[in-house]
Amino acid sequence: MTALFDLNDVHYAYRDTPALTGLSLAVEAGRRVALLGANGSGKSTLLRVLDGLYFPDSGTVTAFGAPLTRQALADEATAFAFRRRVGYVFQNADIQLFNPTVFDELAFGPLQLGLPRAEIRHKVEEALVRFDLAALRDRAPHRLSGGEKKRVALASVLILEPDVLLMDEPTAALDPRSAGEIIALLAALQDSGRTVITATHDLDSLAAIADLAVVLQDGRVAAQGPVADILADHALLARTRLLKPHADLR
Amino acid sequence: MGEHSFLPGHRHGGGVLDRLGEGLLAALRHGLEADDLARRPGLLQGLDPRVKLAGALALMLMAVWVRTLPVLAALLGLAAGLALVSQVPLARLMRQVWLGVLAFTGLLALPALVLVPGRVLFHLPLLSWPVTLQGLRSAAFLVGRAETSASYGLLLILCTPWPHLLKSLRLLRVPLVLVVILGMTHRYIFLLLHSAVDLVEARRSRAVGPLPPRERRRLVTGAAGELLGRALDLGGEAHLAMIARGFGGEIHLLDDFRLRTRDGAALAGLALTLVAAWWWGGR
Numbered sequence: 432m433t434a435l436f437d438l439n440d441v442h443y444a445y446r447d448t449p450a451l452t453g454l455s456l457a458v459e460a461g462r463r464v465a466l467l468g469a470n471g472s473g474k475s476t477l478l479r480v481l482d483g484l485y486f487p488d489s490g491t492v493t494a495f496g497a498p499l500t501r502q503a504l505a506d507e508a509t510a511f512a513f514r515r516r517v518g519y520v521f522q523n524a525d526i527q528l529f530n531p532t533v534f535d536e537l538a539f540g541p542l543q544l545g546l547p548r549a550e551i552r553h554k555v556e557e558a559l560v561r562f563d564l565a566a567l568r569d570r571a572p573h574r575l576s577g578g579e580k581k582r583v584a585l586a587s588v589l590i591l592e593p594d595v596l597l598m599d600e601p602t603a604a605l606d607p608r609s610a611g612e613i614i615a616l617l618a619a620l621q622d623s624g625r626t627v628i629t630a631t632h633d634l635d636s637l638a639a640i641a642d643l644a645v646v647l648q649d650g651r652v653a654a655q656g657p658v659a660d661i662l663a664d665h666a667l668l669a670r671t672r673l674l675k676p677h678a679d680l681r
Numbered sequence: 682m683g684e685h686s687f688l689p690g691h692r693h694g695g696g697v698l699d700r701l702g703e704g705l706l707a708a709l710r711h712g713l714e715a716d717d718l719a720r721r722p723g724l725l726q727g728l729d730p731r732v733k734l735a736g737a738l739a740l741m742l743m744a745v746w747v748r749t750l751p752v753l754a755a756l757l758g759l760a761a762g763l764a765l766v767s768q769v770p771l772a773r774l775m776r777q778v779w780l781g782v783l784a785f786t787g788l789l790a791l792p793a794l795v796l797v798p799g800r801v802l803f804h805l806p807l808l809s810w811p812v813t814l815q816g817l818r819s820a821a822f823l824v825g826r827a828e829t830s831a832s833y834g835l836l837l838i839l840c841t842p843w844p845h846l847l848k849s850l851r852l853l854r855v856p857l858v859l860v861v862i863l864g865m866t867h868r869y870i871f872l873l874l875h876s877a878v879d880l881v882e883a884r885r886s887r888a889v890g891p892l893p894p895r896e897r898r899r900l901v902t903g904a905a906g907e908l909l910g911r912a913l914d915l916g917g918e919a920h921l922a923m924i925a926r927g928f929g930g931e932i933h934l935l936d937d938f939r940l941r942t943r944d945g946a947a948l949a950g951l952a953l954t955l956v957a958a959w960w961w962g963g964r
């Protein structure tokens with residue numbers, strides 16, 4: 432099977448701080464992958480590399496069978512195709528939301544990608560219902576609650592129907608109920624055939640949103656395997672600071 | 682980040698931090714209000730953004746050009762009238778523009794009062810410097826022109842959703858880079874304000890008792906530096922988030938701007954105003 436994303440010995444540093452240190456990873460199409468790892472292990476950086484927002488200092492990244500480089504994305508047609516296929520939900524929803532209303536926020540992505548207007552209106556109306564945002568339609572996104580913002584951010588990306596969905600801690604800083612709603616939305620994507628890559632600290636909901644888990648440590652892959660196996664490996668989880676020492680899962 | 686998480690601060694001696702915090706919070710609240718005003722039903726809100734932009738620019742230029750005080754006053758009055766029919770509270774216009782501009786240009790205009798030679802009206806008490814009619818006139822022009830232009834500028838910004846303003850700038854052939862920079866500046870400011878409020882709240886919640894002045898100064902300068910760093914990070918992030926959603930520089934909106942009858946009427950009104958101002962204000 433060919434890999435959708437193929438990363439080989441990727442290094443990335445923020446000025447002097449190394450964030451990815453020789454990371455190699457292959458993600459096959461249709462897989463739901465969870466990126467696990469302690470704070471600072473490189474999850475967010477990896478997502479940005481996958482989304483073609485950061486480019487590695489060394490090593491190679493291949494996406495959809497073609498090299499993902501600054502030069503490749505400088506080509507408008509390539510960038511257009513790539514942005515349509517890959518969606519990214521940022522950890523900080525405030526950063527992602529800047530339109531005057533929720534309606535405009537959902538329409539932003541499709542508009543920038545040049546979909547026909549009538550289709551955009553139709554899609555936005557549909558998404559408002561699907562993400563339970565109809566009542567918030569004319570509200571300003573930055574004045575919503577944390578959970579509502581997250582739903583808008585998710586909807587604003589999923590409305591593009593990307594083949595690949597990248598998410599950075601979609602449930603962080605949400606109350607249990609809002610987190611539950613987000614998890615339910617993500618779990619509903621299971622049968623859509625999408626590739627979903629989620630960075631998360633939330634081990635409890637892991638099984639609902641991912642089949643495979645990749646554990647990062649110090650900018651490298653420390654382990655990967657089916658979610659159940661990774662969750663059962665307490666020694667690994669403790670070593671990579673995902674569990675409190677001596678804690679039991681449940 | 683919550684603009685509503687703000688707890689009314691207890692004032693321990695009205696410290697610098699507290700005042701800084703309150704100023705920032707007030708600014709943030711204004712920023713948020715601006716968004717609301719743009720969506721209220723009102724005369725200016727209902728006009729095509731291009732008409733508003735062109736009108737505001739023309740009236741600002743006219744305010745700078747007119748040579749008679751009554752016409753300048755009429756233009757300022759027109760701005761106030763437009764604010765009223767567009768649900769912009771005059772108190773707000775006064776706070777945000779008139780007082781600020783007066784403080785600033787008033788300072789610049791003061792020397793003119795005594796330095797411009799001409800018919801002496803009266804002498805300043807104590808100093809007995811002569812105030813001339815011509816001096817008074819040029820000071821009034823300076824302040825009046827600044828007040829009037831600033832009023833039209835603020836009305837434009839308050840009554841137009843930000844993306845629409847950006848798009849009309851593009852339609853008026855303002856270079857793309859400039860529009861993108863303006864757009865990002867808007868995001869920077871917004872995120873900066875959020876960040877500032879968070880920071881001030883965090884510092885405040887950690888400051889248990891009154892600090893010695895030196896310590897306080899250190900805190901404030903530290904906060905300012907950190908804020909700048911954060912703003913740059915956040916602005917960069919915001920830009921990445923836009924790129925991730927397909928933004929390539931050009932702004933596309935759902936609604937094409939459409940000129941309607943009321944835009945035609947507004948343009949006619951604008952033309953009449955400009956001609957009248959030119960006729961009576963020309964000398």
Ligand SMILES: Nc1ncnc2c1ncn2[C@@H]1O[C@H](COP(=O)(O)OP(=O)(O)OP(=O)(O)O)[C@@H](O)[C@H]1O
Nearest residue numbers: 445448449450468469470471472473474475476477
């Ligand atoms: N903007 C930045 N500037 C400098 N260093 C950074 C920046 N962002 C991240 N880093 C550093 O890069 C490393 C990896 O960070 P990254 O954000 O990818 O980790 P993470 O796994 O997402 O962490 P978290 O769980 O806290 O979100 C860390 O050492 C971090 O300090």
Ligand SMILES: [Mg+2]
Nearest residue numbers: 474475522599
């Ligand atoms: Mg992260």
